[in-house]
Amino acid sequence: MSAASSLFRHSSEAAGGGPVRALARVGIVAACILAAGCNREQQAATPPAGAVRPQVSVVTLHPRAVAITAELPGRVGASLTADVVPQVTGIIKARLFKEGTEVKAGDGLYQIDPASYQASYDSAVATLQKDQAAVPSAQAKVDRYQTLIKQNAVSSQDLDDARSTLAQAKADVAAAQAALETARINLDYTTMKAPIGGRVDASTITEGALVSSGQSTALTTIRQLDPINVDVTESSTNLLNFLAAVKSGRIKTTGSDVSVKLKLENGTIYPHPGTLRFMEANVNQTTGTFTVRAEFANPDRLLLPGMYARAILEVGLAQNSFLVPQRAVSHNVKGEATAGFVGSDGKVVQRVLSVQRSVGNNWLVDAGVSDGDRIIVEGIQLVRSGQEVAATEVTVDDATGDIRQLSQSSALDKPAGAPAPARVE
Template sequence: MLLSQRRRLFLFTQMAAVGLALVACNEQSAQKKAGADAKPEVSAVTLHPQSVTITAEVPGRTAASLIAEVRPQVGGIIRARNFREGSEVNAGDVLYEIDPSAYQAAFDSAVAGLQRAEGAVPSAQAKVDRYQGLTSQSVVSKQDLDDALSTLAQARADVASAKAALETARINLDYTRIRAPISGRIDASSVTVGALVTAEQTTALATINQLDPINVDATQSSANLLAVRRAISEGRIKIVGNNVSVNLRLEDGSKYPLPGTFEFSTAAVSQTLGTVTARATFPNPDRLLLPGMYVRATIEEGIAPNSFLVPQRAVTRDAKGQPLALFVSSDGKVQRRTLSVQRSVGNSWLVAEGITDGDRVIVEGLQRVRDGQDVKVDDVVIDDATGQINQAADTSAAPVKEAANTPVSK
């Protein structure tokens, strides 16, 4: 009796253990099946062709558009200084006054000399007229007439010489008032009132810098210049218009509010640095830019039509350093592609080949997927300025837009 109860208890225990094992197996199978059926979620950006503005950000220095060194053209004692150092002056303003006493006397003497020379002309002319009438009557010899004509010519030459001397005296007298040759900001004066200056001395009295407009001399490597010209010749970049726009970023990282105009680039490459210098001109009404400031100039090189901007966060590199990206096909599968990256534009890579309109590139979840895997896609957009990911409102018909003027990292 007792043995029969023990057998039934043993059989019940074995059946319960088998049942629990079956339940556990079923749960594991269900979990594996659920895991196999679940698709990993990724975020993707839909790409559309754009006309991308190609720019180059290069270092540069500001320089005054005009520089004039003020020097005396006559010697003398400085009697007055008529400007405030560091102020703005206009062309023609009297900056210094030299004691004009000696030059005024020379001018007055030249005036008297002209009057004396002009006084001799009427007498010589009358003598010539009289001798011409008497010569026809054989009263005066022809030699006397020739002497009278020579005297008249000499008198007229004396008048011309006196006029030239008077003009020279007037110029020297005017030079005693030293004027500003250009408009601009004048620096410190090297002389004070009472100082003796000489004509065309080597030391400038002051220097005037014209700051509006102001020049920016930027340097660019010759290799980058060749790359741009090759892209233009191959049709990958198109030049639009003759006025090339240039923008500045200042030393503190702020953007200069006024755009400039590209003027020219040098025709020779620096033998020591391998660079080419380009000059741009910027309006500077507030005198914010001063000569010698370090800036970064963004120069428009052209337009790349029908190009794609792939977010940099979507691009990785393989063992050979080739850029790779994962795309989502129309049937929801992951596709691995090797890209031909030309350059960076803001927070994106410029790609001209290998992408078609409407392709979706994965920007989040790259580590959770592999080539050929089915995925669930969440459409997003990326802010070009900050690189931040935002939810896409409607990616079914994204318009073709003109790319913003963004710096280029080369």
């Protein structure tokens, strides 16, 4: 039996069986029960005074000088490269170097059989001696005829013939000297020498091989590795943006002496800084990029031609700039960069930011923030604009983007406004 029917039965019995009065009493009791249930639901829906506010992590922003750097992809290349090819034809008698070692300019590399070239040299020496021997006789004849012509003992034609013979003898001597020099050069070419200093590659031929003068196949290659070059590419669009920022005063250039750092394939930073050597004066029509070359010292031969690397160029300094952690920034339906802030009243405020470029794990922002603003870096998904929150001060690691408690951060020891090295993507 239900409580309502039991109540109706007891009420009927107490009232002497009057049905109208019993129904009225049942209605009053039901209304009281419903009212009590509504009160309990209302109390459950209304938070009690002093309820816990949502927790968010914030970073306090301050303006500082930001070193603007460009990280560009590139390839390592030798500063000098020389292909070793024979200048004379002959048989290779000996290889005079050890493959893969360092050689100096002028060191012998290959020995070509010099026998035929030595014979040509000796022949040229003999020819020169013969031609030189004819000059004194021709000179004496000319001198004698010059004396006799004054006595009309010889004709002018005889004197002219003597002079012609002397000139021919001297010309023969000059030709013989040139032939001797050619023979000497060819004989010297039989010892193939290193045109530059550097590391020599493997040999493409062995002893006993026949090589030809001017052949297209190099016998080996020498590459100078210290110093060494790194050629990187940059888009013309980024160049235009940078020049516009410089012109507007947002970025101050570092001048012509641009320092360059190098990030290797394994992520480590090369220990020796480099210098910017030149920028191409034309843009590739296919890729829309131009080449920038930097030079690095390479005493340990750590860098080798063909390696992939990323050059970090310090191109300018942005004064009084704000770095906003990337994890704090999102985008609205319009594509605008937005972030949540905790105001002085402890409530959440959403703002639109003007982002210039990425700087490491931060955004370089020039509008939408001011000194002392507290930007939310964690917990923004759990709150809404105008909601009162409990803010905990933290720091964000510029290198990794990870959040660290303020008490555990070394960033507290850094003075406000200190330059922050940065990377521009």
